[in-house]
Amino acid sequence: MSSRAETPVIQIQGLSKSYRVYQKPEGLWASIRGLVSRKYREVNAVRGVNLEVERGEFVAFLGPNGAGKTTTLKLLSGVVYPTSGSATVMGYVPWQRHMAYRRKFALVMGQKNQLWWDLPAQESFRLHQQIYRIEKRDYDQTLGELSELLEIGRLLSQPVRELSLGERMKMELTAALLHSPEVLFLDEPTIGLDVVAQHRIQQFLREYQAKRKITVLLTSHYMKDVAALCKRVVIIARGEIRYDGSLSGIIDRFSGQKLVTLLLPTITDAAPLARFGEIVSVELPKVKIRIERSQVAKCLAEILAQYPADDVAVEDPPLEEVIAELFTEVADKQNAEEVAAAAK
Incomplete structure (x- = not known):
């Protein structure tokens, strides 16, 4: 007979918290009018969080x-x-x-x-x-x-x-x-x-x-x-x-790219490698390139067909970089929505 699973220590269902924030207008007369009629905007700090x-x-x-x-x-x-x-x-x-x-x-x-x-x-x-x-x-x-x-x-x-x-x-x-x-x-x-x-x-x-x-x-x-x-x-x-x-x-979920580091003893100019992806750093004969995850095998095959390599390393981008890109994407989306709302 199986024992019953232990209840989670923290259980959250649909948790939300919003605040009304006073919009202080610019200018003396606008501030005086604000004493009579105030404008507020709602800030949703937490929206429907579910977590165990x-x-x-x-x-x-x-x-x-x-x-x-x-x-x-x-x-x-x-x-x-x-x-x-x-x-x-x-x-x-x-x-x-x-x-x-x-x-x-x-x-x-x-x-x-x-x-x-x-x-x-x-x-x-x-x-x-x-x-x-x-x-x-x-x-x-x-x-x-x-x-x-x-x-x-x-x-x-x-x-x-x-x-x-x-x-x-x-x-x-x-x-x-x-x-x-x-x-x-x-x-x-x-x-x-x-x-x-x-x-x-x-x-x-x-x-x-x-x-x-x-x-x-x-x-x-x-x-x-x-x-x-x-x-x-x-x-x-x-x-x-x-x-x-x-x-x-x-x-795996938020990064669609890999970092490929190559040690190419015969290369004199890394510029031609830019067609395979973003060149992150060049310290000849070492070159680091950011390549789309789905294209890594194909790009490596083409590069190695043109240049002999002493070493090849394929790795995920740093976690800090992936998180930063995700946060930037969210911030850009939020800014665009706020601009669109203000224009209405």
Whole structure:
């Protein structure tokens, strides 16, 4: 007899959030008239999102600026109310703000500070202990574990304002995890950090999630965060989910091209190769060409028939490039629609 499948930790059905934004007119008289008759436009931050996340998943939630990523996390953490639709996290409706739910999740926003600026981080941690009513034994054990993993023991008594950006983010993560949440929402946790700090945060999150099996929903503009941490990727654009699948599947779906690198010892001029595709770089005898995926075999056959090659490499374009092209396409489409609407 087969066991019943476990209910997803996060369940979202038709979730939408829109705002009315005041359109402030230009000019003095227009502004005065606006005091009497105001014009608003509706902004759809999230449009009918449907999503399920299983227990223990580490999911990347990607999209361009204004796509609805942060709004979705705020909805799931109960910070804002939806316009329509429903969502549950661990069986709780987030915006009902049950105390029991607050004890089971954490939200970390890379651009927001939850620690007291002029006090040592350990003072803010003690406040969190009281807010979440963490037993002293559990608090000491968890803080010790996090301090060791993040290597922050020597910094606990130092005022937060004296810490580097990377050190502050470690403290933010520690504060968020003191009550051992089952679900963690991360909004740009490595924003502004240098490469070394990014790597250390990635390493910590990977180790902590693997050990605790918590469910994590991550937004980030750094594809290295995504590649290092997430097997599943959800792409949202203009408030709607455009992709939900594996990291490797993004390239298969959204990139119709391959990068072909050739080492041609007899070539003296790469210009004739432009008929096969876009020449990306030339460092003779090495030439890199972007070729349509469906034409790679045919083009290679023609090139190799004309030039002897010491080496040939065919690879997918970088993930960052594919994502950037997708976001640019969405932005161009949105701009065109806005121009058309304004012309009516």
